[in-house]
Amino acid sequence: MSTDYKTIARNGLWDGNIVFGQLLALCPLLAVTGTATNGLGMGLATTAVLVASGLAVSALRGAITTEIRIPAFVLIIATIVTLVDMAMNAYLHDLHKVLGLFIPLIVTNCAILGRAEAFASRRSLPAAGFDGLMMGIGFTLALVVLGAVREVLGSGTLFSNAALLLGDGLSWLEIRLIPDYDGFLLLILPPGGFIVLGFLLALKAAIEARPARTGTIDEAHERIQQVFTAGALLPGAGQRGEGT
Amino acid sequence: MSPPTLVSGPHAHSMSTVSRAMLLVSLALTPATALGCYLFGWPAIFLFAITIGTAVGAEALCLRLARRPPARFLLDGSAVLSGWLVALSLPPWAPWWIGVLGGAIAMVVGKHVFGGLGQNLFNPAMVARIMLLISFPVQMTAYVAPAPLGAPGAPGFLDGLAITFGLGGGATGGFDAVSSASVLGHLSTELGRGASLEAIRASGAGLVELSLGTVAGSLGETSAALLLLGGLLLLVFGVINWRIPVSVLGTTAALATLFHAIDPSRYPDAAFHLVSGALMLCAFFIATDYVTSPVAPLGELIYGAGIGALVYIIRTWGAFPEGVGFAVLLMNACTPLIDHLIRPRIFGRSRRGKPLTLPAAGDSP
């Protein structure tokens, strides 16, 4: 099995993006993306777990028998998550106070077990590590984008409390974009997370359906139409409520 | 995939159209809307126009994105109607951006993300109302006392612009508004303070004022009598049937009567519930929305009763003084289930779908 790092990177960042491609890990996604900073913190923590668990699983792939692989993977992941949790509690204590509840839950993040099962347990050490990194970055990007949109629209700020995560040196990241903003509370609440996620997914679909260099304009129009109407023009076509 | 387009019967048509229904609904809403615009003056008129304009614009944009013929779909009038219903549920002096957000949310989030006309799970107007209420509780509960057009102390045209667009600074554009709580808000607050029902009712508006609508409240919800008139118009023209309005109003009235009988000092009577808040608008114009209500007769009754019960429960024990929006959305969510479980009995079959058994030979007369 050859290792095509470009494919791995593309898969992790865009095509098979944990959030936008696979629609996995929605629970932490909706819980922590009230602000971009929280999203970034959660994303980095998850990335660390992904890389470490990928490496560990890949390294042990000869030693773990098929029958007990799932408990073994979970054990590895749980160990790493516990380490990350403790490390954050020690070095990023304020952020940990915000995200604390969700860090141990990374164990149950199906994306991590999924990568261990589908990728790391069959690939070489460097490939598994790289895949974990790319998946993690993709996940982090998704969290940051979603968090940023919700934060800007919901409270008019961007990267508030960034100093908690990145240190006081980066406090200039904290921007108040709209002064005297009343706040659009719904977007901060979990339903707002779903709504924004839905629009971001539509955006990704629209980007992918753009007149590609290879396709004709007509084909692209057709694809855009498919994306937007999802067969809804015909009376009663498609299940109701299947929109977002 | 799609059936071949052969000429097939029937070769006649009743000539009823979607636009005709929408037009009649608009007509039926006109009296209550006109009164609202008169009572709350220029700011209300501006807000009304802004909301409908945004709704139509958002609809046109979505249709364009979905590459559907905008003219054909816009002409059916459903965007105007949704915008209209959103406007009626807003505080009349709300700032312009509340109207813009309301119209846009109703069309984009409430309707087009589900696939447009006929596909939406939730009533677009109520989606907008609830999203605004949750996000902007201050602006969405800033009611004013009626200040009829031309009356002394009422805002003129320019004052109205200032109020709606916030030009003069402050929430009401520098104009001295006589802010006032809605009747349900007042009740909820005072009951929370431990006041007795009699005292509260004596201090607030009476049943007659509530019916006529000369009280503080949302733009088009205050006049129960005019809304009832419009609703009866819809019934007469056959745009809606009696089941949903009767079951909504009946359930709320029944619960109110029951609890009023149990403790008259805490629970207002049925008449009060019927004429206050958005209940009348909901029963005839919102709960009856074709797209989001069940299609089977029994299903309609269940749906209406559900809304009526939820309205009463939320009004009486909930955190919000008015529960119409939440009640409608919750029952909208139940509609597919109701439709799935409750279908009319098929001719010649039992309710479970088995063919009826033949009567024994001796039974036939």
Next chain:
Amino acid sequence: MKRLSLGALRGRARVHAVRGGVHPKDNKALSAECPIEPIPLSGLLRVPLQQHIGAEAEPVVAKGDRVAKGQVLAIGRRAVSAAVHAPTSGRVIAIGRFVAPHPSGLPVATITLRPDGEDRWADLPSPLDPNTATPDALAERVAASGIVGMGGATFPSAVKLDLRNRFPLDTLVINAAECEPYLTCDDRLLRERAAAVADGILCMARALTVDKVIVAIESNKPQAAAAMRKAVANLPLDARVIVVPTRYPMGSEKHLVQALTGRETPARALTAEIGLVVHNPATAYAVHRAVRHGEPLISRILTVSGRAVARPANIEVPIGTPIADILAHCGGTLGEPARLLLGGPMMGLPVPSTRAPVVKGTNGILALSAAECRRDEAMPCIRCGTCVTVCPSGLTPLELNARIRNEELDGAVRIGLLDCISCGSCSYVCPSNIPLIQSFNYAKGKLAAQQRVKHQQEETKRLAQQREVRLERIAAAKMEALKRRKAEMAAKKAKAKAQEGAKAAAPLETAS
């Protein structure tokens, strides 16, 4: 019971509630006052051999034969089929496939007749007296006369008269509801020939051996009801006329039975199973002609109407007359009609070609102007539920349509697709102009095709299995034979060995 007798006192029978239905503009005034008129013979008559439900009739004449009016041209040899007779005297000039009003739209085997103008009758069977003839003799006469259900269903009437052998019957219902808009042929028939229809009713009642008769007429035909009331009063039967509300599809057999008796026919059962047989008044008239005069069914009354026809009329037309000749007789069409139909506007079929002939089931020819059949482009379903309210079968047309659009045919069947009677009420009321009936007919056709394929596959499988079994049996037989031979050989050998051994042993024995 008490209520019924009270109603009877007032001279009005109680009509039971029936679900759904629509009130289309009936447009019957166009032709309701036009008396039944004859039409000159056409130069060529084309008589299809399949004008009924069931098997095609088999021709008993050949090309070139001279035939007399009323002579049998083809007979139905199967259980469900109907004979076809010559509408006039003349020469058979062709037997072959020709365009005909058949739901399939495919050409049908047709006998083409060139009339000789003499209109010479063949020797007809002798008249029967319904009061003395046996029910079997009456049914036989109806069968020999090629009579089929003339309301449009075209089910062979004799088969329906034989139902008494299978189910206990109590009532004959004459379905003169004529709920389709425009059509007035039954109305005129009842008004002008009530006595003959009443006599036909007597013949059918005797053939069915029932004593109770209900004539159901929609409330928009008071004159027909009055005429029939008078006519049935003299019958030696418990016969009465019940006026039913004017509502489409009141003429649907099962719904009419429910309106009249309150009895609901179980799904997929016949009304005969709950004791009622339903016939059309035009059928009763044909039965009268056959029993009392020995005349087979060679003509029928039909309505020509619609705002695109110059002179609406009710005409008695020989079977086989080309549609073009009938339209010409009515002054032609006003410009190009937007739609030319056979039957009523609700369930009628488009005319396949104006050269197609009139058949036994043709109750109307409608030339509709563009304004009459305007239908706007379909819009998305807004779930208004009107189709649910009007469906007489209690279905959920919008849901059926959604499932069919998703190619979920099994799902559509589960919620009652096969209980749909294709009356078109849902399409008629749909504010979004969705062609619901078209979609249901498509699904039903597709299901039928699937059934055929499945049947074929099963047949093939069965044959293959039979062959396998046969081969196995042959192989087994061969094996058996082989074994037997082997066993025989072995036995022989053993015997021989034993003998040899015995031979060999014998000397030893003797030696010892």
